[in-house]
Structures are given as structure tokens and as C-alpha cells.
Amino acid sequence: MTVKSQYSFAAFRRACTSFKRDIRGNTALLFSFAIIPIGIAAGAGIDYSRSIAASAKLRAATDAAALAAAIVTQDSVGTRVGVTEERIRTATAAFNANIGQTTTLTGLNFTLTDLGTTVRAVSSAQFTNAFGGLLKRPTSTLNAAAEAMLATNANYEVAFALDNTGSMADSGKMTTLKAAMTSFLNKLDAANRSIGNVKVSIVPFGNMIRLDTTTAAGAMWIKQPLRDLTQWPGCIGDRISPAYDAKATVPSTGTPETLFEAIDGAYNVFPVTPSSTSVVPALPFTPIACNMAQVMPLTENFPTMRATITAMTPGGTTNLTIGMSWALQTLTPGDPFNNALPFGGSHTKIIVLLTDGLNTQSRWSTDAPTMNARTLAACTEAKSKGVIVYTIGLMSEDTALLTSCASTPGKHYFAPTPAQIPDIFDVISMDVTTVRLSR
Structure with a gap:
């Protein structure tokens, strides 16, 4: 019995020694101890990333609310009596719209304080941690x-x-431009009720522009006022170059070179009919249409603006000079539109030139350097009159030309794809409404 007991004790000692020396399974054992802190760290990382995104959304909504309140200068009934309350209502609505429906943010709190020269928006929220x-x-x-x-x-x-x-028919450029312009006009429409008086003109251009013949035909600033222009499609090309093609000179019958000539889509000029002619001779050509949308003079009628944008159709070649010169013409008091304020007042005049290509054809030239010189002359003419010029190149551009055309290099933008156009218009709209985040 004694021998058996000693054997059993020795066997037990050998088993313990063997267990102590055996390292098999240590990795699994250690991992089982480490998995909890690893899981906690991973969960914390996920929650941190989610909280960064939620914080950015909260900041964006707060910024939007402050900007929305800042453009309010009168209450909903057109007085300044309840302007602070109107700012608070506007800011709160903007904050709620930008936050939208969210399950990660609870306990939302938003306040707006009117500080007299600025408004201060403050917000807070509780973020729900998934691994909290x-x-x-x-x-x-x-x-x-x-x-x-x-x-x-x-x-x-x-x-x-x-x-x-x-x-502009390629790559969805025209579709995106129309949508971006509509959004821009909507913002100006809203701002128009707050920041003062906003008028807009739109000049769709190719290698020429097109006017509304119901008002232009027979006008004294047209070189053919006495001719029957019922067949005229409304096309207008460049004035005499280099004397007047890039200038905003008001047309005058005393200086025939300043008058605009009725042409068709192939630059055929409608003959001038002398006042002594009793029978108007037949046209020596069959008029060809110019199918771009008509120039819209300055107006506060935003539905008319939107209709002009809707009517825009791609076609023809590029003449940046006529686009610039007619944009300036719409901002010039006197003929042909007679509804612009004088230059040099307390008001602000702005031209936004957008193109997706290079100069290719004007009435007088197809040589790009020659045409570029005329475009720069038109830009210089506008800037000399105090007009702020923005230029936008879409996918393709002459960077040097458009940068020189703009009032400053910072007012030239390049959009590598049409998707950037709405963002660029948003930046410009902030300049137009003179509202910025100050902090």
C-alpha cells in the first residue's frame, strides 16, 4: 500500500511539472484576455468617426442658419419693427432644414442672438455612441x-x-448650368426681399446674340429702322471692330458706326432702306435663323429669368467678345434697353461670364489671338466703368484670357466638371448678397 501511495504522488508531481512547461494554447489564452480592450478601442474609433461626421453636420447647419439670418433686413410685412424676430424665425427654419431627420443627434438646441452688426448662432446636441x-x-x-x-x-x-x-450639349454641361442658374436665381430672389433691389440680365451667346424682334425691329438704334424686318430672326453680330465692338457706347444715329446691324444666322446683313424708297426691295438672300435664346434685359421678374434659362439651347461657335459686350450693354443706361442705373453710383454692377471653350468665330475674325484681344478690350471696358467681372471656365478654357478678364485673379474660377458649377455659383451668390461668416 505504501508503494502505491508513493507512485501516485510521483505521478502527480510529474503531471504538474509537465503542465507548467507546456506552452501550447498560450496565444489563444492571451487573445481571450486582450479581445475586450481591442473591442473597446475599435468601438471607440467607430464612434469617433461617426461623431466627427455628426459634428460637421451640426456646424454646417449652424453656419447656414447664421447666413440665412444675416440677409434679413426687414420683417415679413416689410418693416423693420420685427426684424430680430424675423431673423430668429429664418435662422431656426434654416437650421432645421439643414439638420433634417437624424437619429444620431438628440436633444437639439439652437439659439440666435442679434448683436446689431452681426448675428450669432449657437447650437448643441447629444450624439448617441453606438458602443457607449x-x-x-x-x-x-x-x-x-x-x-x-x-x-x-x-x-x-x-x-x-x-x-x-x-x-455645351456635351457631358451634361447645359443641363447642369440650367439647374445651377435656377438655384442661383432662387437665392437672389430670396435675397431681393432683404438686401435691397436686385435686377438681373441674361445674355445667351454663341458667335452672335439674338434679340426680341417685337421690340428691336424698327428701333432707331438698329441700322435698318425703315426696312421691313418681318423676316429678321433677331440675330445681332459685333459692331465695327476695333472702334465699337468691345465698347458700351450708346448707339446714335449721328454716328452710324455705333448702330447695331440686323443680320441673320450666317452674318448676312439686312440692307438699309432709304427713307425715300416707297417700295422695299426683296432681300438678296434667304434669312438663316439663329436659334439661341433671346437676350433678357435687366429685370426684377424672376419668373422671366427662369423662363430665359429654360429656353437656352446649345448651338454655334464661340465669340466671347459679343457675350461680354452685350452683358455690359444691358448694364449701360440708354439704348438699346434704357433700364440700367448710371455708372458710378452707390449700387453694384456685376458681370458673370461663363464659357466652356476658346474664341473661334466673330463677325470679323476666326483668328484666336485677334479675338482674344477684342475680348480683353471688352473686359477692360467693363472694369473701367466699375463693373465687377467674374469669369468661369467649364472643362476647357483659355486660363490666361479668363484670369485677365476677371476683376481680380480670385474672381476667376475653373470647373473641371459640370458638377462644380453649383458650388462656384454659391460662392458668387455670397458676394452678391454681401453676407459672410465672420467667425
């Missing part, structure tokens, strides 16, 4: 704040010279 149970922190508090300078009442005349050439 592991960290004993189910929610985190997010905060955002923004200040915006208040808008001042002002008068704006904004002329858009928009490339309507055939290449």
Missing part, C-alpha cells in the same frame, strides 16, 4: 457656433453672359 455601453458613455455633447455680418441694403445689377455654343 462598453465605455459607460452612451452619449457625447456636440457644440457649434457661427457669426455672420449683417447685410446692408444695396442695389445690384447682375448680368450673366452664358455660353450657349454647341459644345
Whole structure:
């Protein structure tokens, strides 16, 4: 019995020694101990990324609310009595619209304070942590704040010279431009009720522009006022170059070179009919149409603006000079439109030139360097009169030309794809409404 007991004890000792030396399964054992902190760290990382996105959304909504409030200068009934309350209502609506439906942010709180020259928007929310149970922190508090300078009442005349050439049919450029312009006009429409008086003109251009014949035919600033222009499609080409093609000189019958000539889509000029002629001779050519949308003079009628944008159709070649010169013509007091304010007043005049290509054909030239010189002359003419010029190149551009044309290099934008156009218009709309985040 004694031998058996000693054997059993020795066997037990050998088993213990063997167990102590055996390292098999250590990795699994260690991993089982480490998996909890690893899981906690991974969960914290996921929650951190989610909270960054949620915080950005809160800041964006707060910024939008401050900007929306800043452009309000009167209450809903057109007085300044309840302007602070109107700003608060406007800001709150903008904040709610930008936050939208969210399950990650709860306990939303938003306040707007009118500081006299600025407005301050402050917001906070609770962010729900998906892995908060592991960290004993189910929610985190997010905060955002923004200040915006208040808008001042002002008068704006904004002329858009928009490339309507055939290449604008490619890559969805025209479709995107129409949508971006409509959105831009909607913002100006809203701002028009707050920042003052906003008038807009639109100049769709190719290698020529097109006027409304019901008002232009027979006008004394047309070189053929006495001719029967019932067959005239409304096409207008460049004036005499280099004397007047890039200038905003008001047309005068005393200086025939300043008058605009009725042409067709192939640059055929309608003959002038002397006042002594009793019978108008037949045309020596069959008129060819120019199918671009008609020039829209300055107006506060936003439905008319939107209709002009809808009517735009790509076609023809590129003549940047005529786009610029007619945009300036719409901002010039006197004929042919007679509804612009004088240059040099307290109001602001702006031209936005957008094109997707290079100069290819004018009435007088197809040589790109020659045409570029005339475009720069038109830009210089506009800037000399105090007009602020923005230029936008879409997918393809002469960068040096458009940068030189703009009032400053910072007012030239290049959009590598049509998708950037709405963002560029948003930047310009902020300049037009003179509202910016100050903090």
C-alpha cells in the first residue's frame, strides 16, 4: 500500500511539472484576455468617426442658419419693427432644414442672438455612441457656433453672359448650368426681399446674340429702322471692330458706326432702306435663323429669368467678345434697353461670364489671338466703368484670357466638371448678397 501511495504522488508531481512547461494554447489564452480592450478601442474609433461626421453636420447647419439670418433686413410685412424676430424665425427654419431627420443627434438646441452688426448662432446636441455601453458613455455633447455680418441694403445689377455654343450639349454641361442658374436665381430672389433691389440680365451667346424682334425691329438704334424686318430672326453680330465692338457706347444715329446691324444666322446683313424708297426691295438672300435664346434685359421678374434659362439651347461657335459686350450693354443706361442705373453710383454692377471653350468665330475674325484681344478690350471696358467681372471656365478654357478678364485673379474660377458649377455659383451668390461668416 505504501508503494502505491508513493507512485501516485510521483505521478502527480510529474503531471504538474509537465503542465507548467507546456506552452501550447498560450496565444489563444492571451487573445481571450486582450479581445475586450481591442473591442473597446475599435468601438471607440467607430464612434469617433461617426461623431466627427455628426459634428460637421451640426456646424454646417449652424453656419447656414447664421447666413440665412444675416440677409434679413426687414420683417415679413416689410418693416423693420420685427426684424430680430424675423431673423430668429429664418435662422431656426434654416437650421432645421439643414439638420433634417437624424437619429444620431438628440436633444437639439439652437439659439440666435442679434448683436446689431452681426448675428450669432449657437447650437448643441447629444450624439448617441453606438458602443457607449462598453465605455459607460452612451452619449457625447456636440457644440457649434457661427457669426455672420449683417447685410446692408444695396442695389445690384447682375448680368450673366452664358455660353450657349454647341459644345455645351456635351457631358451634361447645359443641363447642369440650367439647374445651377435656377438655384442661383432662387437665392437672389430670396435675397431681393432683404438686401435691397436686385435686377438681373441674361445674355445667351454663341458667335452672335439674338434679340426680341417685337421690340428691336424698327428701333432707331438698329441700322435698318425703315426696312421691313418681318423676316429678321433677331440675330445681332459685333459692331465695327476695333472702334465699337468691345465698347458700351450708346448707339446714335449721328454716328452710324455705333448702330447695331440686323443680320441673320450666317452674318448676312439686312440692307438699309432709304427713307425715300416707297417700295422695299426683296432681300438678296434667304434669312438663316439663329436659334439661341433671346437676350433678357435687366429685370426684377424672376419668373422671366427662369423662363430665359429654360429656353437656352446649345448651338454655334464661340465669340466671347459679343457675350461680354452685350452683358455690359444691358448694364449701360440708354439704348438699346434704357433700364440700367448710371455708372458710378452707390449700387453694384456685376458681370458673370461663363464659357466652356476658346474664341473661334466673330463677325470679323476666326483668328484666336485677334479675338482674344477684342475680348480683353471688352473686359477692360467693363472694369473701367466699375463693373465687377467674374469669369468661369467649364472643362476647357483659355486660363490666361479668363484670369485677365476677371476683376481680380480670385474672381476667376475653373470647373473641371459640370458638377462644380453649383458650388462656384454659391460662392458668387455670397458676394452678391454681401453676407459672410465672420467667425
